[in-house]
């Protein structure tokens with residue numbers, strides 16, 4: 001959910017676009033990070049831990065901790081908390097540590 | 103290609119911005135000062151701080167952090183002597199003085215004569231069963247989601263930590279329409295300023311001192327936490343467990359310096375509890391044990407934005423002096439900054455920081 005009214009802030013979200021998360025369309029805005037857009041859509045599970053397969057979400061939201069790594073447009077290990085949304089981009093849960101395409 | 107520059111500043115938070123402005127003030131025409139910030143925008147932690155700042159008036163007390171950050175960023179962008187590179191992560195500091203930067207998917211190399219590291223801090227974590235469930239976030243993360251992105255981060259939150267960050271973020275959550283179930287604090291009393299605590303109390307949010315999180319539970323995502331009371335030795339008291347349902351648990355249990363680059367450069371580091379972690383051993387000019395590498399702000403010990411800004415000025419002028427830029431001005435400004443820091447750290451609230459800095463000095467003297 002997005003905050004529409006705030007006592008102090010107003011938000012310049014940019015343009016509305018659609019991207020693809022695990023095969024389904026999600027709406028976001030160009031000034032939002034992927035993490036923010038997913039969160040706004042109620043999606044908080046971003047990946048599963050490589051060994052015990054436990055669900056994982058973000059932790060720091062500023063690019064420090066690597067808890068939010070996903071595969072974006074085929075590139076693995078992208079920290080989606082510091083990557084902005086673009087029209088048509090694909091965001092996928094990656095398996096394990098990710099596979100770098102040659 | 104390696105680019106030669108005079109001064110590089112790593113990090114565009116309050117410390118790095120002030121360092122850049124100070125150095126530019128002393129710099130001659132044609133000086134090459136480069137500020138690298140990994141984020142898309144300058145401002146560091148200030149970009150999400152909607153509350154009015156505490157501290158002294160000289161350091162903008164009473165202004166909202168977000169506006170202080172914008173003011174400093176505008177000043178840096180307007181200063182012709184400073185080149186600003188955003189989306190630029192400094193990756194490596196090499197023995198031969200080369201600094202590598204990732205910018206726009208390109209790997210760039212620089213050779214600065216002096217370097218100021220102002221990389222800030224990262225949030226601490228807590229160990230308890232279930233702490234990896236989606237929905238367990240750093241307080242700063244929640245603040246970023248709601249104040250930078252304008253996304254409602256949760257429906258119902260339990261906050262851990264009644265220091266200033268825990269209290270302020272709890273209040274900001276209320277402003278964003280989020281229910282704050284309670285603030286849990288292991289210590290027997292509230293660590294943050296009373297103004298912030300009383301705002302929460304007035305809004306009906308209980309602050310439970312002497313409690314901690316025993317475990318978190320949830321099938322796929324966080325559904326609740328079990329709290330437990332602590333005795334005066336911080337040991338859990340069996341039988342006092344209480345379950346609180348919530349979709350988000352926020353950890354505001356302190357920060358630790360983001361010092362990886364300093365380790366790479368082999369700067370002498372020392373663990374100081376009062377400064378919240380391993381910090382670089384510095385001299386009065388905030389120079390580390392590696393000649394030509396300076397530090398300022400949270401990376402040199404966790405304190406506040408007010409002191410980070412003054413440290414930034416000190417480091418900026420110290421680097422300028424070492425570069426031979428306007429030595430009289432630089433020296434006078436260095437002394438002013440030192441006095442201001444002493445003022446900020448005076449009184450009972452500064453006792454912890456003073457003790458921490460004394461330890462760093464002791465270890466420096468012990469090592470030379």
Ligand SMILES: Cc1cc2nc3c(=O)[nH]c(=O)nc-3n(C[C@H](O)[C@H](O)[C@H](O)COP(=O)(O)OP(=O)(O)OC[C@H]3O[C@@H](n4cnc5c(N)ncnc54)[C@H](O)[C@@H]3O)c2cc1C
Pocket residue numbers: 112113114115116117118138139140141145146147148151154155156157190191192193220221222223242245266267270271360398399400401405406407408409410
């Ligand atoms: C919720 C909250 C409330 C606060 N309230 C107050 C208050 O009321 N008063 C007060 O005085 N202080 C307050 N503070 C503290 C204050 O925000 C920090 O002390 C201050 O921001 C530290 O400044 P800094 O420049 O050292 O670090 P930061 O602001 O963290 O800036 C560091 C910058 O470096 C960048 N960076 C890191 N690594 C690299 C790299 N390798 N390459 C390039 N760039 C890099 C980061 O992206 C960041 O922009 C608060 C903090 C929080 C979280």
Ligand code: FES
Pocket residue numbers: 058059060061062063064065066067068069079080081082
């Ligand atoms: S959540 Fe920490 S790097 Fe993205």
